[in-house]
Amino acid sequence: MPNLFSNLFDKKTVPTNPETFNIPHIGIVQLHPEYSWYESKEFNIAVLGGKACRFIISGYADDQNKENFHDAIANFLSIDQNVLKASGQYVLAYYQDICEWTDAVEPPFITDEKDIWDEVTFPTDIHIGRRHYGDKKIYLSLECECSWEIEHGMSIVFKEGKHVNMIGSNCGHYTHSDGYAKPEYENRVYIETAELFKTS
Secondary structure (H helix, E strand, C coil): CCCCCHHHHCHHHCCCCCCEEEECCCEEEEECCCCCCEEEEEEEEHHHCCEEEEEEECCCCCCCCHHHHHHHHHHHHHCCHHHHHCCHHHHHHHHHHHHHHCCCCCCCCCCCHHHHHHHEECCCEEEEEECCCCCCCEEEEEEEEECCCCCCCEEEEEECCCEEEEEECCCCCCCHHHHHCCHHHCCCCCCCHHHHHHHC
16 A cells, blocks of 8 residues: 655655856855755955955855845955955954953053954855845855954954954854844944943
């Protein structure tokens, strides 16, 4: 007697994501064997000083506006280090926060934002995805290492690949407004610890 439920568990009937996509500006991306994201080959990224990185793209297969991903990638590949350096004041503020609230950093302390980048190690993976809340735009996130916060590192997020919109510890969010559930933080690049204590 045939099993009436066999088709429900037939692997051939389970929808699967395509193994590859040909994405404008970065070419063929490959589906990860265990997870649902796609991985590109390495590119030398100008905004990171030419560092070789690959793109890790989440949510692309089911997205109804894939051109948003394409535009964000093109934007990111076109910007240079000046875009990153423009956020130096926020990276220095993050460093100074750690110096003030912990004893993790030993003197002499860095006081110039131009020097702070020497303490940052960029990752080899650049994560791309659509924000689930708020504007629901495409963001590119870098989970960096930094000498002053060994455990949590530093997140640098680029809104639509155009400019840095968030600096902070690696938290998995694209904006501080999402991370702290505070709409008033929507356009804040960095939130100092003292301010968080005042509003908590």
